[in-house]
Amino acid sequence: MQDGRSPRSPVVARGPTSVGKSRSSSLRAGGSAYARLVEACAERTWACPADASPDPSADLPAVTDFSVRGWCPSAWRPMMAGDGLILRVKPRLSRLSGAEIILLCELAGRFGNGVVDLTNRANLQIRGVPESGWQPLLEGLLAAGLVDEDPLIEQRRNVLVAPDWASADDTWRIASELTARLSEFPELQGKFGFVVDAGGSPVLGASPGDLRIERAVDDTLLLRLDGREFGVAVAVSQAVDAMLDLARWFVASGGTGRAARHEAPLPEWAAGDRRPGPTRAPLDPGMHPLGRVWGIPFGSIDAAALIDLVRRSGASALRLTPWRMIVLEDAEAVIAPAFIDNADDPLLRVDACPGAPACPQAGVETRGLARRLAPHLPGRLHVSGCSKRCARGAPADVVLTGRDGRFDLAFDACAGDPAVRSALDPSQLLAHFGAE
Ligand code: SF4
Numbered sequence: 001m002q003d004g005r006s007p008r009s010p011v012v013a014r015g016p017t018s019v020g021k022s023r024s025s026s027l028r029a030g031g032s033a034y035a036r037l038v039e040a041c042a043e044r045t046w047a048c049p050a051d052a053s054p055d056p057s058a059d060l061p062a063v064t065d066f067s068v069r070g071w072c073p074s075a076w077r078p079m080m081a082g083d084g085l086i087l088r089v090k091p092r093l094s095r096l097s098g099a100e101i102i103l104l105c106e107l108a109g110r111f112g113n114g115v116v117d118l119t120n121r122a123n124l125q126i127r128g129v130p131e132s133g134w135q136p137l138l139e140g141l142l143a144a145g146l147v148d149e150d151p152l153i154e155q156r157r158n159v160l161v162a163p164d165w166a167s168a169d170d171t172w173r174i175a176s177e178l179t180a181r182l183s184e185f186p187e188l189q190g191k192f193g194f195v196v197d198a199g200g201s202p203v204l205g206a207s208p209g210d211l212r213i214e215r216a217v218d219d220t221l222l223l224r225l226d227g228r229e230f231g232v233a234v235a236v237s238q239a240v241d242a243m244l245d246l247a248r249w250f251v252a253s254g255g256t257g258r259a260a261r262h263e264a265p266l267p268e269w270a271a272g273d274r275r276p277g278p279t280r281a282p283l284d285p286g287m288h289p290l291g292r293v294w295g296i297p298f299g300s301i302d303a304a305a306l307i308d309l310v311r312r313s314g315a316s317a318l319r320l321t322p323w324r325m326i327v328l329e330d331a332e333a334v335i336a337p338a339f340i341d342n343a344d345d346p347l348l349r350v351d352a353c354p355g356a357p358a359c360p361q362a363g364v365e366t367r368g369l370a371r372r373l374a375p376h377l378p379g380r381l382h383v384s385g386c387s388k389r390c391a392r393g394a395p396a397d398v399v400l401t402g403r404d405g406r407f408d409l410a411f412d413a414c415a416g417d418p419a420v421r422s423a424l425d426p427s428q429l430l431a432h433f434g435a436e
Helices: 021-026 031-041 098-111 131-143 151-156 170-180 236-252 303-313 367-376 426-432
Strands: 079-081 084-089 095-097 115-118 124-129 159-161 194-196 211-215 221-225 286-288 291-295 300-302 317-320 325-329 350-352 381-384 396-403 406-413 421-424
Touching: 084 131, 095 098, 098 115, 098 124, 098 131, 098 303, 098 317, 115 303, 124 131, 159 170, 170 194, 170 236, 211 236, 221 236, 300 303, 303 325, 350 367, 367 381, 367 426, 406 426, 421 426
Parallel strands: 159 194, 194 211, 350 381, 381 396
Antiparallel strands: 079 084, 084 124, 095 317, 115 124, 115 300, 211 221, 286 291, 291 325, 317 325, 396 406, 406 421
16 A cells, blocks of 8 residues: 555446546545546547557657646546557556555556556556456556546646656655645646656656756756746755646646747746756666666567566566566576566667557557567657557657558658558568568
């Protein structure tokens, strides 16, 4: 149980499409908040990849995301994908104890299809949940303290932290206070996120987040609105108050979406003149001061394999990162074929969405082909089941985009960009790249 909170009986839902008054009336504390969420959900359309609208700044799974109409799936508000419901779990401080990760994986196997995605905001998504499985899964997550009992707080808890924080350091202090004070923030768009990157130098510079705490080169702590070049100096003890003030200004000045698209002039107090320091390289698989780092192929975790890894390595806890890597605290080196333990593994250079048959929009299989091609390509490879770019919004050196059961080939491009060769089948591609 996290934070010493005691579980309560979960609110019973009749099903994902019946989120409504019976549930809100059963809530005692937070009932009005829940009613607002229900109202907000009323226009929801159950999303499948066909509805996906890639947003590079959204909480994308490292491999695929179905970011639709300004909201992301949560445990309280799951989203329907091609393989069933998706429930997002947002570990506080991006960390789960060994017992918590085993429980979460057991729930994923029992109520989902046993696959857990690691997202690019260091969250986890339980996949393949039938509608009948949502309620018992939510109950299990609530009982474990992995989901907030207030759906609105759960929705707001989009706090990405630098994964190498230490207890009582600046990242820990700010992220902990921010998490505890989310109820004080104004209503923000569902994808609105916070970044707390207060270590010795920034490591989350490439990770999405609207309100950002970062380090300048001279070690000054900065608060910066995403999209602005400069941040304003803040003291650790005042950081959350300043974030709160900036969030209130954002709303008052007409901000309704993502901060990077909000062009109103900053208030004088927030218009600083310091840039965040350069972003240091993220982790590599292998040894780490906290334990060991493992890579996650395609960001897709086999829940049973992760349970096995946690148990055999003796890990005491798991930290999630936005880079398709996990850090297992106090872990011993063990052989774990489902994970990447070598920084030179070619799969670290590959992005591939689930493709067929998991995604109904895909007419091509993606990950098997990506695995076969990866060792034969020196640069970044992106294999996309269609032009929607769920796995990667940025360009890659080699891009294969599925179309009508075959692939279009492009170089230094994004999925769906004009091809240099079209309608290739996998055998032609394997031959082309010497991977037969
Ligand atoms: S085929 Fe891939 S890129 Fe296309 S919608 Fe499905 S998951 Fe997204």
